[in-house]
Amino acid sequence: MINSLHISKTGMQAQQTQLDVISNNLANTSTNGFKRVNAVFEDLMYQNLRQVGANTAEQSELPTGLQLGLGVRTVATSRSFAQGSLQQSGNNLDLAINGGGFLQVEMPDGTVGYTRDGSLQLDAQGRMVTSSGYPLTAGITIPADAESITVSSDGVVSVKLPANPAPAVVGNIELANFINPAGLEPRGQNLFAESQASGNPVNGAPGGAGMGTVMQGFVETSNVNVVQELVTMIQTQRAYEMNSKAIQTSDQMLQRLAQL
Template identity: 25%
Template sequence: MSFQQGLSGLNGASKQLETIGNNIANANTVGFKSAVTQFADVYANSLSGTSGLGTAGIGTRVSQIAQQFSQGNITASNSSLDMAINGGGFFRLNKNGAISYARNGQFQIDKDGYLVSADAGRLTGFVASNTGVLQTGSPTDLRISTADLAPKETVEVEALLNLDSRATVPGAFNATDPTTFNNSTSVTVFDSLGNSHVVQLYFRKTAANAWDVHATSATGTIAAGPVASITFDSAGNLVGGSPGNISIALTNGAGTPINGATGISLDFSSTTQFGSAFGVNSLTQDGFASGRLSGFNVGSDGTITGRYTNGKTSTLGQVVLANFSNPNGLQPLGNNQWAESNASGVALVGAPNSGRLGLIQSSATEDSNVDLTAELVNMITAQRVFQANAQTIKTQDQVLQTLVNLR
C-alpha cells in the first residue's frame, strides 16, 4: 500500500492554503500582487527512464507559486508624493547600490531631499539641470532641489493695444502734464538680479496716423525723447516707424542696462489704430523675480514640476519605470519589492506612458489586486481537497489494518 498520493495531496493543499492566506493577509497592502499555486502530477520512472503504461501516478507536487501582475484599483490619496502606475512597469529603487523594483508608490522626502520608499530605497529617474532640461542618460537618484529659482531678466515686452484714431495732437511732451500726451499705461519689468522696475509708457499723437512712444521709470534711467515712433495705414494697421521690436535702455540698480546694450524690446507689431477708445488688450513681458519652491506635482509622464512663489514653474526631474519580458520571473524580496533575475530578463527602463510602460497618477496609490471573494471560495476548495486527501490516507490505513489482521 502507498500513502504517497494522499500525503502529496495534503502537502499541496497545505501550500495552496498558505498562498491563499498570504493573499488575504495582504489584501490591504499597497501595490501587492496576489499569487496562485500551480500543481503538476508525479509519476515514478523505471530503470529505463519511463513509466509503464497504465501506471498510476504517485501524487502531486507544487510546480510553482506564480504571482499575478494584473492591475489593482487606483485610490486617491492626500499626499502629493504618492504615485500609482496605471499600466505596466515598476518603480526603480536604489538602496545603497542594490536595485529593486516595486509597484508601491508611497514615497516621502528624506532629510537630504531624496524621494524614498518606506525602507529608505531612493526612487530613480532623470534629473534636471538648473535650467529645467532633463538629463535623459542613466537613471539616478531623484532629489527635490529646494534652491531658489533664479530670476530672469526682461528681454521683451509685447504690447497689444488700440490707439484712438480720433485723438488730437497735444503739445510738447511732459510726463508730469497729462495734457501733453494722449494715453498711458505701465508694465513691470525685471533686471538681472530680479529687481522690479515699473515702466510708464506714454502715447502721443504727432500727426495723422503717426504716434510717438515715450517711457519713464522711477527706479531706472531711460533715454530722453521718444523710445519709438510708429505709423499706421488708412486701415489702422501698423506699417511704419519700427513695426517690430523697439528698444528701451532702462538702467537697473547696478547701473547697467537691462538686456545689455540692446535694452528691453517693445513689440508693437499687433497694435492697431481704430476709431474707438484707447484699450490695452494685452501687455506681457518675459522676465520674473526669484522664487522659492512652494510645492510640486508629478505628471502622467513622470515629470516632476516645481511651483514657485513667483508664479513660475520649473522641471525638477522625471520618474522612470522599468518593465521586464517575464515579470513572473522576478525574485520577490519582501517589502513590496522584487529583484531582477535570469528568468525575468533585463530591466527595460524608460519614461512613463512610453512603449509598454504605463502612466503615472499622482496623489494616488495602487491597491492590492487580491479578490477577497475569490480567495474565500478558493479557501473552501482547498479545505475540501485537504479533507479528501486525508480521507484517502485514512482509507489506505484501514485497508492496511485489514491486511495485518488476516489470520
C-alpha cells in the same frame, strides 16, 4: 495499499502549500502594489505496469496501458501582475502607475529594486524615497522651500518656489518594464529584483511604448480578490480532508488484512 498512503501524503502537503499561499494573499489585501500569488502543481512520475501499445498477439496491440500515478508536488508559484484598483489618496507624493512598468529604487547594496508601490515620502535631504527609505534612482530632490509638487503623467517632476511664478523642473521619473515580470524575484518590502527569468529591464519614460502613465495623488491597491481567495480556501480545505480520508481508508484496509 502502501502507495495510497504515500500518494495521499503528497496531496496533503500540496494542499498545505496552497493554504500557505492563500494566507499570504489574504494577509496582503491592504498592501499597496501587492500582486496575487498562485501555487502551481504537477503530477509525479508514473509506475508503468503495462505499456500502452504493447503486443498482445502477433497482429494486435493494447489500446490502453496500465500506469499508476505516485501523487503530486508543488513546482512553482506564479504571480499575477494584473493591475490593482487605483485609489485616490490626496497626497501629492503618492504615485500610481496606470499600465505597465515599475518604479526604480536604489538599494543599500547599490543594486536596483523595482516596485509598484508609489506611496513616496521625503527624507531629511529632500529626496523622494519609498516607505522603507530607499530613494528613486532618478535622484529627485525637492527643495526645502518648495510650496507645491507636481508630477505630470509622463513623469516630469516640478515644484513651485517662492517669488517664482513659473514651475521649476527638478527631475524626471523613469519606469522599467520586463519581458517576463512573473520571473522577477520578490524581496519583500514591496520590492522585486531582476532575475535570469525576468530578462533585462527596458527603461523608458511614462506613457512610452509598453509603459503606463503616472497618476499623482493615487496609490495602486492590492489585486487580491478576497472572495476568490475564500472560495479557493474552502476548496483547499475539502481537498485536504479527502486526502486525509484516503489515508484513514488505507489504514482500515491494512488493519483488516492484519486480522486475517
